[in-house]
Amino acid sequence: MVRLITVHGTFAGRDSDTGESWWQKGSPFMVELQNHVAEDLEIAPFHWSGANSEVDRRRTGTKLASAIHDCEDPPIVVGHSHGGSAAIQALLLLYLRRGQKCCDLVRGFVTVGTPMFRFRPNRNPFSRFDVAGRLMLLVALGLITVKIAEMATGTYAGERIRNFGGGINEFVLSVEFILAAVILVVLYAYSFRNTRRQKIFRDNTLAEHFSDRYVALNHDQDEAINGLIKAKTVSPKLIKMKTVFVALFSSMSFVFVGFFFLMHALDLQGLSPPTALADGFVALQEEVIDPAEDAIYAGAAAAEPGGVADRIFQSEALSGVLGLFALVPVGTLIILSAGIALLVSLVATPGLSAFLTAQLKSQSFGDDGFGETIDQVAPGLDFSQPTVGTLPKAVQQEMISASTNDAGEAIQRLRELLSSGELLDSKGADLVAQSMKFERSELLHNAYFHSPLFAKQLAAELIVRFGLTPTPSFESDVILRDLRHKLA
Numbered sequence: 001m002v003r004l005i006t007v008h009g010t011f012a013g014r015d016s017d018t019g020e021s022w023w024q025k026g027s028p029f030m031v032e033l034q035n036h037v038a039e040d041l042e043i044a045p046f047h048w049s050g051a052n053s054e055v056d057r058r059r060t061g062t063k064l065a066s067a068i069h070d071c072e073d074p075p076i077v078v079g080h081s082h083g084g085s086a087a088i089q090a091l092l093l094l095y096l097r098r099g100q101k102c103c104d105l106v107r108g109f110v111t112v113g114t115p116m117f118r119f120r121p122n123r124n125p126f127s128r129f130d131v132a133g134r135l136m137l138l139v140a141l142g143l144i145t146v147k148i149a150e151m152a153t154g155t156y157a158g159e160r161i162r163n164f165g166g167g168i169n170e171f172v173l174s175v176e177f178i179l180a181a182v183i184l185v186v187l188y189a190y191s192f193r194n195t196r197r198q199k200i201f202r203d204n205t206l207a208e209h210f211s212d213r214y215v216a217l218n219h220d221q222d223e224a225i226n227g228l229i230k231a232k233t234v235s236p237k238l239i240k241m242k243t244v245f246v247a248l249f250s251s252m253s254f255v256f257v258g259f260f261f262l263m264h265a266l267d268l269q270g271l272s273p274p275t276a277l278a279d280g281f282v283a284l285q286e287e288v289i290d291p292a293e294d295a296i297y298a299g300a301a302a303a304e305p306g307g308v309a310d311r312i313f314q315s316e317a318l319s320g321v322l323g324l325f326a327l328v329p330v331g332t333l334i335i336l337s338a339g340i341a342l343l344v345s346l347v348a349t350p351g352l353s354a355f356l357t358a359q360l361k362s363q364s365f366g367d368d369g370f371g372e373t374i375d376q377v378a379p380g381l382d383f384s385q386p387t388v389g390t391l392p393k394a395v396q397q398e399m400i401s402a403s404t405n406d407a408g409e410a411i412q413r414l415r416e417l418l419s420s421g422e423l424l425d426s427k428g429a430d431l432v433a434q435s436m437k438f439e440r441s442e443l444l445h446n447a448y449f450h451s452p453l454f455a456k457q458l459a460a461e462l463i464v465r466f467g468l469t470p471t472p473s474f475e476s477d478v479i480l481r482d483l484r485h486k487l488a
Contacts, residue, residue: 001040002107002468003071007064009081009113010366013050017043022449023080029449036459036480038469044075048086052366054117057082061089068094074107076466078458081224081445082366084114084216088381091206091214092197100209108466109214110458111380113445115228117365118201118383119372121194128191128372140183143176194372202375207382215461216380217448219396220389224445229377229388231364238360239353241345248341256333260284284333292332392486394479395457399447453479460484 006023008014014021022029025043034041046067048060068075068090079087091109094102126134200206207214218225263281266273273281361367365374379388389396448454460483462468474480 001042002037003042003044003073003075005044005046005064005067005075005077007046007048007060007077007079007083007087008050009079009083010052011050012080012083013047015047017045023078023083029455032452032455033459036456036471036474036477037462038471048083052082052363053368054366055368057086057366058089060086061093064090065093065097068105071105074105076108076110076462077106078110078112079114080112080448081114084111084380085116087111088114088116088206091210091381092200095200095206095209096193096196103209103213106210106213108462109210109381110217110461111215112217112448113219113222113224114216114380115225116378116380116383117367117374118376118378119194119198120202120375121191121198122373129187133187133190136183137187140180140187143180147174147176198372201383204383207384210381212465214381215465216382216385216390217454217458217461218379218388218390219399219444219448220387220391221396221400222379222388222445223443225377225379225388228365229379231361232374232377235354235357236360237353238356239349241349244345244349244352245341248344249338252341253334253337256284256337257330260329260333288336289329289332292329391454391457392483395451395453398453399444399451402450403444403447456480457483460487464488 008021008023012021012023014024016024018025020027023043023045024030025045030041030043046060046064048063049056064077064086068077077087077090079085087109088111091102091106094105098105122128126137129137259277259281263273263277272278361374365377367374376383379385379390391399456477456479459470459474460480463470463474464484464487470480470484474484
């Protein structure tokens with residue numbers, strides 16, 4: 001008997017071990033797979049939250065590593081989508097604990113349609129920790145800064161430092177410095193595992209050590225993998241400067257002009273506004289409105305006597321209109337609003353757009369941890385793999401045909417999602433979340449386990465790569481023999 005641990009993908013979990021989903025006992029896919037393999041397959045579904053969360057995937061990897069370690073005989077692990085990511089996290093933990101000896105704990109690893117992330121440390125040291133870690137780092141830096149300042153003044157604990165060496169000695173042996181050093185050591189230990197994890201993926205260590213025990217099965221048009229690879233490089237312009245300018249200008253001009261007329265209304269009624277409002281209005285009057293009016297009247301005084309400009313400025317009708325509608329102060333406030341809005345939109349739009357883009361990408365990637373940034377997206381464990389597709393053309397074509405046949409239902413499902421607003425539900429507006437809302441083979445990312453040829457391909461992989469025995473029906477099947485021959 002061979003234990004086959006199955007790990008479902010994002011948002012694909014079910015409560016029961018038995019059911020119709022590919023990873024459950026008694027599912028059509030597992031029945032088809034068993035028909036091609038002589039050994040009894042002990043299907044062991046591994047349940048996890050299925051959340052699109054890197055934190056959850058790593059926690060799942062920890063639990064899965066323990067489950068693998070407890071198996072009497074080395075199991076074969078098959079993970080779909082981010083279930084494969086969680087399985088690779090388990091493989092990583094086993095390697096960290098046992099080194100190359102962990103190869104003896106697994107018979108084989110298979111990831112299906114799995115986008116794998118390689119991380120690098122954040123450049124900002126404060127962002128490498130959670131809130132508690134950041135506070136600890138601030139305390140440590142504060143303690144060290146205070147003591148350095150004391151040394152710079154030539155005193156320590158209120159006493160003069162006799163010589164530089166003595167000051168250094170006193171400084172290093174101080175309670176504050178020792179406490180800061182302890183905090184920094186704790187923070188280093190906290191981040192050390194992430195550093196080791198990043199190095200292992202950066203050096204492609206797991207792919208090299210498990211090359212004979214690992215296989216990635218992907219369609220070259222897998223939407224989730226290709227979408228996430230593309231999302232890593234694109235920088236969509238989510239916010240336009242014009243949009244920011246219009247929003248700021250509209251709101252600021254409304255506030256400034258409304259404030260101006262409010263203060264005049266209170267003055268006409270003989271009411272005293274609150275002190276803060278009164279002070280603000282005086283400042284606005286003296287710093288903005290009065291200089292603008294002075295400039296206009298200075299221009300009028302400089303106009304050629306009897307000229308067109310002079311006649312306009314001397315016009316009683318114009319003076320009446322200006323006074324009635326308060327055009328000078330109102331116009332001044334509108335111009336002020338436009339200037340401030342333009343300046344803020346020029347400065348803030350790039351940063352705000354970059355922030356929203358980063359948040360959108362993080363949601364798509366499920367990157368909710370601390371201290372790391374996604375450096376590369378790969379179609380499996382091997383980050384040097386040049387192409388996404390690893391399946392034979394015949395298998396890929398059958399998946400495309402199945403997807404085309406289900407296209408009508410996919411369009412209807414898309415209409416329902418758009419009409420109900422489910423595309424922006426609590427599970428997140430991200431690529432993986434949306435792909436899992438199409439549960440059949442409408443999307444190639446979900447079509448693997450609806451393809452009879454894929455079941456045969458997986459059987460051939462188990463037989464050739466992991467030493468399972470083919471059934472007589474396998475041996476008599478021309479397609480299966482051909483798949484086996486191509487793998488051998």
